[in-house]
Amino acid sequence: MRLHRNLCFATVDGLLLIFNEGNYADKVVQQLLKRDKRWGSRDRGFVAETTYDIVRWKRLYAEIANVKEPFSRDDIWRLFAVWATLKGIKLPDWKYFENTPTRKIKGRFDELSQIRKIKESFPDWIDELAEKELGETVWNKEAAALNEQADVILRANTLKTTKEKLKSELFDLDFDTEEIKGYLDALKLKERANVFTTEAFKKGWFEVQDASSQLVAEFLDVKPGIKVVDTCAGAGGKTLHIAALMENKGQVIAMDIYENKLRELKRRAKRAGAHNIEMRTIDSTKPIKKLYDKADRVLIDAPCSGLGVLRRNPDAKWKLEASFLERIKTTQREILSSYSRMVKPGGKLVYATCSILPSENQEQVKHFLTSESGKEFTFVKEKKILSHESGFDGFYMALLERKNTK
Ligand SMILES: C[S@@+](CC[C@H](N)C(=O)[O-])C[C@H]1O[C@@H](n2cnc3c(N)ncnc32)[C@H](O)[C@@H]1O
8 A cells, every 4th residue: 555645644634633632533534534525435535544543543553652642743643654554554755754663663562462451542441441340351352343443334224115125226336235144124335435425325225324223223122103202312323213113104202402413313314204203302301201101112222431332433432531431320320210201001111322331231221120210110131232242333222111000
């Protein structure tokens, strides 16, 4: 691979914004990709993937390069040189790479690879916490898996097409996909590509949604004609899937505390041809109380640490704080206690997160089941998805049923 000056400059500029200004990596990459209209898909791929790689391996590369935050521009070039050297890319004779100690970099890499938190590039506190919660053997494997680049997974929108038709339409457009056993509507792109510009996407034939996330709506056991409340709907990844499984029959109420996310969901629902979704912003306890005992199904796709989705959001390793994790666990408990009251007797509740930490997952469910509102529920089943076992995002989902006592 030959390094191109303007692509490397763009990457370094982006990393400065992410590391020093605290900007979100996805937003920065989005901006960077608009920088030069002449860039082809390979160029854009280089900028995006190199930026994410250096974010992912920040700690390892910084230790090898012997630089500390806040990084200067020269420091970022040193991180870049480490990235290129470890990838086996020949460094051009630019002034930024003068005196790069190639052999020393490789030696330091071998040496530092003995220490997991450096090898896998995690802050001390996350590494310690995850080892404590998951055990050393599991965390060793999971930490490595969370550093792999995520595949692009599509969900065929069965309101508009079938998985088979979508596969064939994408094939005609030169996107080769494969089915994934055990995931009903999922197709995996054989090669990473931007599928958002395709006609198939504009027509609403598919959404991009990780395979683990695609299991949640099925887990909720929805059927056409029932009433479902998706309490933490966000921009509606799972809401749209629920609506599709319900074949547009019945009612889906999508709620979130952020109105702008629900607005985005409205736009996506229109494209997907999902007509049975109603959006309600949670601006007080009123919208929740109004639905007490009313829903056949309630989904709580709870706000969480996001530690299961680091493959697509490596930035979270560095932005997450221990105090946030404690606060979010309190929110999870409150949400479970209050939103569960929307389930009607005999109805079902799914609590899900994109975290791998038992303290955000099964322990929250356990706590809920012994609480006052939880006493009305029985535990049906749970799925603990780890990235190193599934090859997809880390996820958790538990299915509970409200006793039929009324
Ligand atoms: C894991 S995300 C949801 C992702 C979404 N369900 C999807 O599939 O795309 C969690 C969501 O919970 C929302 N949220 C945070 N606190 C909340 C609360 N107290 N009540 C309802 N939603 C909340 C966040 O705005 C965020 O959109």
